Amino acid sequence: MELTSEHNHLTPAVIRQYVTGELSGRQRHAVERHCLDCPLCSDALESFSARPQPSFLGKDLVELNKRLAGRINRDARKTRPLVFQPWSIAATLLVLLLASVIVLTNQLSRTGEPASEALTETPTYPDTLVLYQRPALVLVRNDRRREVARQASADAYERTLRPAGEAKPAFLAPSLNLNPRPEAKVEARNPATLAKKPAAAPLMEPVTDAETTEKKDSVPVVVRSEAVAERSAANAKDRPKRVASVSAPVTVTGKVISAEEGFTLPGISVTVKGSTEGVTTDRNGVFSLLARPGSTLVVGFIGYAPREVALNDSILSRLPLEIVLAADNQSLSEVVVMGYGANKNLARPQPDGGYAAFEAYLNQQIRYPELARQRKVEGTVGLEFTVEPDGTLTDFKVLKSLGYGCDEEAVRVLQQGPKWKPSLENNRPVRKKVKTRIRFKK
Amino acid sequence: MFFRRSPRKEPAPFEKLDDAELIRQYQDPDAEPRWDVGLVGELFQRYVHLVYGVCLKYLRNEEDAKDAVMQVFEKLVEELKRGAIRNNSILHFKSWLHTLVKNHCLMWLRSRQSKGGREAVAYSFDELVRDAGSNGEDRLGMEFPGTGHLTEEETLEQALTRMEKGLRELPTEQRTCLELFYLQQKCYKEVAQITGYDLNKVKSYIQNGKRNLRIYVEKHQG
Numbered sequence: 001m002e003l004t005s006e007h008n009h010l011t012p013a014v015i016r017q018y019v020t021g022e023l024s025g026r027q028r029h030a031v032e033r034h035c036l037d038c039p040l041c042s043d044a045l046e047s048f049s050a051r052p053q054p055s056f057l058g059k060d061l062v063e064l065n066k067r068l069a070g071r072i073n074r075d076a077r078k079t080r081p082l083v084f085q086p087w088s089i090a091a092t093l094l095v096l097l098l099a100s101v102i103v104l105t106n107q108l109s110r111t112g113e114p115a116s117e118a119l120t121e122t123p124t125y126p127d128t129l130v131l132y133q134r135p136a137l138v139l140v141r142n143d144r145r146r147e148v149a150r151q152a153s154a155d156a157y158e159r160t161l162r163p164a165g166e167a168k169p170a171f172l173a174p175s176l177n178l179n180p181r182p183e184a185k186v187e188a189r190n191p192a193t194l195a196k197k198p199a200a201a202p203l204m205e206p207v208t209d210a211e212t213t214e215k216k217d218s219v220p221v222v223v224r225s226e227a228v229a230e231r232s233a234a235n236a237k238d239r240p241k242r243v244a245s246v247s248a249p250v251t252v253t254g255k256v257i258s259a260e261e262g263f264t265l266p267g268i269s270v271t272v273k274g275s276t277e278g279v280t281t282d283r284n285g286v287f288s289l290l291a292r293p294g295s296t297l298v299v300g301f302i303g304y305a306p307r308e309v310a311l312n313d314s315i316l317s318r319l320p321l322e323i324v325l326a327a328d329n330q331s332l333s334e335v336v337v338m339g340y341g342a343n344k345n346l347a348r349p350q351p352d353g354g355y356a357a358f359e360a361y362l363n364q365q366i367r368y369p370e371l372a373r374q375r376k377v378e379g380t381v382g383l384e385f386t387v388e389p390d391g392t393l394t395d396f397k398v399l400k401s402l403g404y405g406c407d408e409e410a411v412r413v414l415q416q417g418p419k420w421k422p423s424l425e426n427n428r429p430v431r432k433k434v435k436t437r438i439r440f441k442k
Numbered sequence: 443m444f445f446r447r448s449p450r451k452e453p454a455p456f457e458k459l460d461d462a463e464l465i466r467q468y469q470d471p472d473a474e475p476r477w478d479v480g481l482v483g484e485l486f487q488r489y490v491h492l493v494y495g496v497c498l499k500y501l502r503n504e505e506d507a508k509d510a511v512m513q514v515f516e517k518l519v520e521e522l523k524r525g526a527i528r529n530n531s532i533l534h535f536k537s538w539l540h541t542l543v544k545n546h547c548l549m550w551l552r553s554r555q556s557k558g559g560r561e562a563v564a565y566s567f568d569e570l571v572r573d574a575g576s577n578g579e580d581r582l583g584m585e586f587p588g589t590g591h592l593t594e595e596e597t598l599e600q601a602l603t604r605m606e607k608g609l610r611e612l613p614t615e616q617r618t619c620l621e622l623f624y625l626q627q628k629c630y631k632e633v634a635q636i637t638g639y640d641l642n643k644v645k646s647y648i649q650n651g652k653r654n655l656r657i658y659v660e661k662h663q664g
Contacts, residue, residue, distance in 0.1 A: 028629030044495025
């Protein structure tokens with residue numbers, strides 16, 4: 001299998017397979033070996049390996065590529081004249097008009113209009129919306145929708161349970177097919193689907209349904225990510241109702257705190273063990289997610305020892321949780337301490353006694369070659385030589401020659417001169433090349 | 443479909459071009475249109491997942507990382523326009539890009555730190571600086587020790603002997619890990635299983651062992 005693309009770097013597919021452990025030992029070796037020589041790939045791989053969500057690359061990459069394409073098109077549009085076609089203008093206007101109508105009606109129903117009014121308004125626009133909404137919604141029949149809408153207006157808080165940006169058709173579709181009256185259907189549901197979607201469990205159905213309807217209403221104003229804080233506030237309100245049933249998922253809220261410094265930790269991942277459900281803590285270290293009692297939460301991040309919290313009754317009675325993470329020195333890959341920007345060589349070689357003394361020595365010792373004196377030659381000789389670890393000078397090379405015996409004289413003076421202090425690297429003397437210039441002037 | 447623009451020239455099949463050619467065409471003074479950002483887009487698109495990974499490593503937050511990726515793209519466009527990288531240095535494009543991304547993250551963290559105190563700066567500044575120092579120039583354009591440095595009078599045989607000698611002088615852990623990894627082509631996980639060392643230990647043994655070996659070989663050359 002080709003591990004790297006033709007451009008010689010790891011492809012997203014390989015990274016994913018590496019992280020999920022689908023590669024054979026030999027293939028893993030090839031990836032690791034490549035990473036040893038390629039900081040870009042190795043950094044990326046390291047960071048993806050530390051991510052708990054297996055979906056890391058797909059979703060984010062799609063978004064990034066979309067943003068990138070948008071950016072490039074924006075530029076392209078600047079350079080190329082844009083010719084409008086009349087009906088594309090008309091279509092845009094139509095969409096804008098629809099959007100504003102929807103925003104207006106939505107605001108009306110949001111600002112506490114009586115439930116009955118929201119009801120009468122619901123059937124007037126859904127069909128146009130379906131045009132550019134998720135295809136799954138088409139499944140909803142009108143009568144169902146009305147029923148759902150009633151619940152939506154009755155319980156306006158519920159809709160904030162899930163951030164709008166997170167909703168996926170795959171997740172919504174099954175719940176839409178269910179009877180909106182929850183208790184009647186609890187036993188009838190297939191346990192397999194229950195296990196697959198802990199967050200969409202029976203008691204949640206009215207909520208998700210209501211949310212769907214609500215989202216339909218608010219299509220143009222879909223907020224990409226609602227504040228987590230708001231979400232958890234809403235969740236806290238719902239909680240007492242749900243704890244009643246043992247197997248139903250409950251909203252677990254909590255805070256993650258660092259053991260050493262005691263401050264809250266943002267960006268920590270909190271996942272339900274054995275599932276793909278997970279959230280990260282917000283900037284205040286607060287998280288909130290739906291989990292089934294009896295399941296286990298895994299809390300962790302690079303540099304911290306992961307912790308597992310079993311959701312038993314005693315834990316659940318003490319919400320919100322306070323989870324303390326201790327730094328885990330072992331889990332960090334070894335870091336080599338080095339000065340940043342500074343030269344690796346802590347000490348450059350220099351003459352014993354310093355340059356001033358060295359210059360004095362040169363002035364005193366150097367003999368102007370006879371030939372050069374006669375020809376009135378002046379100038380500098382450029383020399384390169386190696387300072388050995390023991391301080392002796394070897395490997396003289398003339399970089400800039402003056403001739404007439406000057407080069408030889410310069411080498412002689414240096415060779416017979418004082419020893420040099422060798423270059424130090426990590427406090428050990430090493431060989432080092434030095435360049436210097438010797439001036440000949442009358 | 444409503445927004446299709448007037449028909450325009452088919453874009454050049456950028457996918458077929460290699461990195462160097464993309465950069466060359468972008469910088470080509472006779473190109474039409476001049477500074478076609480699509481070229482850089484194609485180039486960046488090849489590395490975007492890696493750039494994202496690096497940003498994620500330093501910023502530790504998906505949203506920030508995504509924003510950073512887009513900013514890095516702008517930077518790349520600018521740098522290429524300035525002629526920061528020319529055809530002859532294209533071999534180092536990856537290292538160069540890595541440095542660009544890292545520096546960007548560094549600047550981002552620095553500005554964040556001075557603005558809003560310590561909030562959300564999970565990866566502390568010092569840590570980053572150390573990290574940056576540890577692999578920047580160290581790995582740039584690096585070959586496995588011994589190759590690339592052969593002088594005429596020195597045969598491959600001698601180089602190999604020297605390397606073997608260097609290998610023997612390494613600490614036991616580093617030597618075993620290096621042998622298993624390079625000679626027997628085991629992956630980290632297998633090395634960890636065979637030796638019983640921790641996985642992260644194995645990684646650092648291999649990295650350090652390789653570095654030490656290189657230093658040894660360079661020192662005893664000639």
